[in-house]
Amino acid sequence: MKPFSKRTTSLLVAAGLGLGAASSTWAAESLQDVMKRRGLSQQDLLAASKTYVPTGKRDDFIAFSSGGQSGQVIVYGIPSMRILKYIGVFTPEPWQGYGFDESSKKVLRQGNIDGKEINWGDTHHPALSETNGKYDGQFLFINDKANPRLAVIDLRDFETKQIVVNPIYKSEHGGAFVTPNTEYVIEAAQYATPLANKKFVPLERFNEEYRGGVTYWKFDRKEGKLDPKESFSLELPPYSQDLSDAGKLVSDGWSFTNSFCTERYVGGIEKGRPPYEAGCSAKDTDYMHVINWKKAAELVKAGKAKKINGHDVLMMETSIKEGILFLIPEPKSPHGVDVTPDGKFITVSGKLDTHVSVYSFEKIQAAIKAGKFESKDPYGIPVIAMQDALHKQVQLGLGPLHTQYDSKQCVAYTSLYVDSQVAKWNYCEGKVLDKLSIHYNIGHLMTMEGDSADPKGRYLVALNKLSIDRFNPVGPLHPQNHQLIDIANDKMQLLYDMPLPLGEPHYVVAIDAKTLKPGIRYKVGTDSRTDKPHPGMVRAGEEKTVRKGKNVEVFGTLIRSHITPETIEVEVGDEVTINLTNLERAQDETHGFAVSTYNVHGSIEPGKTITVKFKADKEGVYPYYCTEFCSALHLEMQGYLLVKPKGYKEVKVAAAKAVYTKADYEKQVKTNVETQAVIDSVVGYITSVNYKDFPPVVALVEDATDQLNKAGEAKAKMDEAAKTSDWQNATLWAGQWWQYQVKAADIGLRAKTFLEQNGAKKTGK
């Protein structure tokens, strides 16, 4: 990379020297000292300044990345490249309770195939919902290549709400891609198989009976769900369909799916035949499929589809006859097909060709209208000549794969796998503008909202498939490397290497952070997977345990720092159902719930209700507890599941002796009064400044007030016990009063710190 200009460098060095000489305060080490100690160049410092996000500040964009074989979705911030969340999608994940509580288990089990539990997925291509071709921040879709499935994630709470299984494929690579108003989510098959389920056909009948396809899943935005009944597929030849993209603006209503192995080669290296990789890359071109999905949907409505496995499929014959399916040759084993923001062009890269090919939608339409085809493929699909559809071909380098777009007119970026580079080029004029080396072997790449109708520019992320020597070694299995690149200027600048610690992401989409409006709590008693009131919810004071025969059902609650009930008594063999509602209203006050050795875990965010179920098949004593460090006394947020032998008779045991005396009681009350003085002083500070101008503080004050109200309830119980000289319970309730005070003080101190650090001003009141 090029150095700074000489003048620039010397000025910064001068600054550094200046810093080095000064500083008698806490900055014991100057900026130049640090740069020297850590071996940072001026360019490194500039890069650092472009990615560093100080405490309390926010990232500009939020990226949603596939997690590859982890079966999850990865959420990270740009430009800091900090991972904010892994979302459980196809793989059970206990931290979120995903696949552990009954509601999330139901979502996960929608993904069973042929009655078999699938506990992982090979997530590939996330897609954000769009309105008029622009990201609207409402939903995220993600596919599973290994087991042909699609999932829907709601961006109000970042939870997976639905999984659907493709009814006719055995694998799918080319999903999820949405149409401009999220009418449909596109999912294309990859490896051809017979479409009828559980049908065996020998490989010798590959050309005749194996098939590919592309599915259009209808999305019901109001329900937030894909609607299988309104969804349909097109039968396609046994070419390995690969990626897809939907047309937009001028090309809205059409979609494009490319393919490889149009050679229809069947390997057999174990029998001395060349492997798939040779046979599937022998020809110089493969085919882009051009599909009129709007007309296809009408044809399905008109009853022209055939039912396969109960699913509407437009057979090739129909698609050809109705003029909704065309092919165009595309150079060699292509991977990406990417529609430009204006919808006018489609760029395709052939992995084994050095060019990127830009097709013109206008030319494609002209050829179709004129009925000008160079040939038909072996299945009778009309083939448009490449030269009749091509706008430009640009030589970029070795192994071009995917293309994304800039906010600047005509500017595109393409990944070069073999060259390990990103090429910046102009697709209108067909010229290369810049190249940047990455580390190493880039697959997808991504610009901000760069596959939408309104790209935001500024940053590009290179999804490198190998990291090799970039990070500290962590054994034979390496992290991936997502590199952040500044694309705001003429020359690209590499800013940051981000290791991906779990999974091998394939594609990622990034949205302007301001477009997302996630919630921080649920309405009390919500089943988050259905977004409906949970039948197991109860409010504080209504907790109960109900037995019906062998079924014991608990309706419990969680709040800092106790679980109600604190004892659950069952007999061995009972079926136990535990419903738990988190009564907290405070942000980030999640509680967890675990029962020793029963493989039970739940994550219960503020307002959520969950259900866990298990059979109490082991006699004994099993502690349960909150797995979150939710307050200073989180370890004391505990209880016991008692599993008694069958027909167990209660043994009369003498009540435990009282331990605490009037003196203990009075001592505790004295402590409480002193603690109240501390709280009063914090409250005094908060109300003396303009705290109402700080929404996070207003929320904290509400939470603190809530805790103090609870303190009042405990104090009332204390007074009642004291009245009857029950010093044992009076002391303990005095202790509970103090617990609430401690929690209120905790919150109050946080609010005070926030106000002090964020420039609150005295109101003079």
Add this chain to the structure above:
Amino acid sequence: MKPFSKRTTSLLVAAGLGLGAASSTWAAESLQDVMKRRGLSQQDLLAASKTYVPTGKRDDFIAFSSGGQSGQVIVYGIPSMRILKYIGVFTPEPWQGYGFDESSKKVLRQGNIDGKEINWGDTHHPALSETNGKYDGQFLFINDKANPRLAVIDLRDFETKQIVVNPIYKSEHGGAFVTPNTEYVIEAAQYATPLANKKFVPLERFNEEYRGGVTYWKFDRKEGKLDPKESFSLELPPYSQDLSDAGKLVSDGWSFTNSFCTERYVGGIEKGRPPYEAGCSAKDTDYMHVINWKKAAELVKAGKAKKINGHDVLMMETSIKEGILFLIPEPKSPHGVDVTPDGKFITVSGKLDTHVSVYSFEKIQAAIKAGKFESKDPYGIPVIAMQDALHKQVQLGLGPLHTQYDSKQCVAYTSLYVDSQVAKWNYCEGKVLDKLSIHYNIGHLMTMEGDSADPKGRYLVALNKLSIDRFNPVGPLHPQNHQLIDIANDKMQLLYDMPLPLGEPHYVVAIDAKTLKPGIRYKVGTDSRTDKPHPGMVRAGEEKTVRKGKNVEVFGTLIRSHITPETIEVEVGDEVTINLTNLERAQDETHGFAVSTYNVHGSIEPGKTITVKFKADKEGVYPYYCTEFCSALHLEMQGYLLVKPKGYKEVKVAAAKAVYTKADYEKQVKTNVETQAVIDSVVGYITSVNYKDFPPVVALVEDATDQLNKAGEAKAKMDEAAKTSDWQNATLWAGQWWQYQVKAADIGLRAKTFLEQNGAKKTGK
């Protein structure tokens, strides 16, 4: 926080202005422009310069964090705070194939309890193996609180090798902690239960029959395994034992375990009783357990232990009689117990006390030798008076929890949960040195090797339990926040906010990166979970499929970019075993393996052999493929599992017609000759410089040479086919030759880029 000195600030501003005025090269935006645009202060820039790690550079320390309820271990670099890996431990994880291939499944299933599969864990406290009290970088231990288990991770490959189940507890919080030469790994119970398995005892018999304990797991370093037969426990009172630490140097041979709820309170909020949190925090002090573990081990060897569930337990009576167990009061509901680097002091923090208490090992020993005890607890254990053991008590603030040590003599750091602060203080003189606000509610904290006999100073990480408003919102479930703090100077400086995207870490340990020596490949054919040769391994050319009755066993291989075999044929109902060996020697050339809809996934790093098993119970055609983007043609790394109906008779089908002609063959050969010229020029460059001085390049050159050798093999097959005018196969083998050339070119270009970017010099040869 305090600002820079005036002079410093003005100089840096001057520098920024200078930069702003210059720069006509790519750095279109100056440092000052960036700071202004992004709202960064001078202090932010200094912090950025302290954490930013440029591409290709390494972190100084590697942190191993518990993953909380994710059941995993999180590995991250310091100071960059980038997560490098999630290691599957108690939870199945498909990216790593953990719990999916047979060997890793065996490790995971060692953690079954009462025959029940447990698919998660609540990991709490990681511990690195030690030699002479210092981290040696060989092994990592981690516990599961919910289901009392311990796991061993080998730091040569960062894989979990063993899980053991505690034979007498139902939960355990206070593990893992190692003795100074990793003789034992300490694990303490948390919630008291009857020690005999599956024994029900009513809560009314809590004091009499519920028990706590501490277990000493013998570690066999040569085998890299915990040895249950040589391990033992001490029965302890039903106090909730909490954290532990081993003595070191002067206190070697002793260990310390604290506790809460020595009130032995049993809750019952559902019956109108005060909750656990009140009853368990009523007393002003709890107990630190002081144990002579060396003598305990001798007593067990001498046969003084009682067998409970087949495990050696020293009963309280014995421990008291033999003088190996003592108690010392410690203030209120303590959480951390941390031995100083010199082994002379033990610091304890009471969550509900504002002090940290420093106990002197010398004073404790003097009291024991003198038989000077203030009392006995209800179980007859001698209690040393607090004032007889105390060195200092220092008032730090609200909610003190854990303490870690600096490389500077006598300097310690303690987390303050309620105050949301870190306190820096001097434990020799007992005075507070500095305080820093964190965000928010810190649990553990960690300095570099800060719990070893040789702390490294420099950085501190605050493990904050709440992040609240620190990051972009991602729904009701928030990430955790680990904040990096510079402790090299007198005043602490907050450097970086790191979100934890999966799990709720409890504790973390960090080791000097130079001490770790992980490998990058296995000896070919290794079962990584046993570190032994895998019986299913084969070398290239030896692949085979063996049928024995209903059992079909495949012995296959993986190499860029084909799977051998490419077809697996079975009958419905067959039991299928697939062994796969990754033949790659190149770093980071991992292959994955998935079979459509059969819930099968493997991760096969270079040299590894794995086995996956399933029943082919569904007739049909099921693609399999490599799930890693391992080369440009990774999608073509595919094959078919054919599940035929029972008694299926092969149908004679005409062989596919030849597609390729002599002209195709000659065209491909021409391409190959041209490609070879490119390769030769890259090789020419590499050999013209001092590439042997760059170990990563030497490795790449070896890999490229390997690919070119394989190209030779494909060329030989091509020549053979051409000799018999079999242009079909000649063309395809020519294509395969080219595939190997492309891979060699890919590697060569990576080597060339590396040399250019790292200042290789012409050798003049």
